[in-house]
Amino acid sequence: MDILLVTCEHAGNRIPAAYRSLFQAQARLLRTHRGYDIGAAELFGKISAAMADDRYACMLSRLLIDPNRSLNHPALFSAITRPLPRDLRAAIVRQYYLPYREAVETAVARRIGERQRVLHISVHTFTPVLDRRVRTADIGLLYDPQRRIEKKLSRVIRKNLRTVLPELRVRMNYPYAGIADGLVSSLRRKFPPSRYCGMELEVNQKFWTQARCRKNNLLPGIVRALQAAFARE
Numbered sequence: 001m002d003i004l005l006v007t008c009e010h011a012g013n014r015i016p017a018a019y020r021s022l023f024q025a026q027a028r029l030l031r032t033h034r035g036y037d038i039g040a041a042e043l044f045g046k047i048s049a050a051m052a053d054d055r056y057a058c059m060l061s062r063l064l065i066d067p068n069r070s071l072n073h074p075a076l077f078s079a080i081t082r083p084l085p086r087d088l089r090a091a092i093v094r095q096y097y098l099p100y101r102e103a104v105e106t107a108v109a110r111r112i113g114e115r116q117r118v119l120h121i122s123v124h125t126f127t128p129v130l131d132r133r134v135r136t137a138d139i140g141l142l143y144d145p146q147r148r149i150e151k152k153l154s155r156v157i158r159k160n161l162r163t164v165l166p167e168l169r170v171r172m173n174y175p176y177a178g179i180a181d182g183l184v185s186s187l188r189r190k191f192p193p194s195r196y197c198g199m200e201l202e203v204n205q206k207f208w209t210q211a212r213c214r215k216n217n218l219l220p221g222i223v224r225a226l227q228a229a230f231a232r233e
């Protein structure tokens, strides 16, 4: 049987009380796409309520520590937390990073131990303009082209999205490569393709930040497209 796991690594911009003094002058930055994935919590809420067997969201800001980066990645800590002494950084890893990553990994291992296959959707949103470049997609589907099931499922999801939201531009492995560093990539290294299939869903933040882009059928359309794809698989 297939289990659907839905996660959201950048759902919130919360800073734990112990570290708030570091962010005193950063209230504005925390509210931008650098602080969290704008709209992702809502998207995650709708998808997980409709179809998740297991769900995990990290409500802490990636400016504290990025749960979608490996421990050795240079962007694990932000410009605000990177200069902290080593023991404080280790404490942040222990208190805030590992509990999230380990909860997700344990859930996957438990389901696989029960002889189930885990289909994972990691929910993200992206800023419409980065470094003055306009992103040319409304929705991105990220997968590992070497993993047959991920490729097939992503194509079915794209087809379904084109049916329910025909005016939107859906691109594959955009704005990032599916094999770039992240939670999904780390789970791929730990579990075989026959047991674990992970994808990232990336939705343009303009639907939340620009009034003229708001779409009432966006979230129900995405949910329908995903449900139809997983029902077939």
Ligand SMILES: [Zn+2]
Binding pocket: 009, 010, 037, 068, 123, 124, 125
């Ligand atoms: Zn994200």
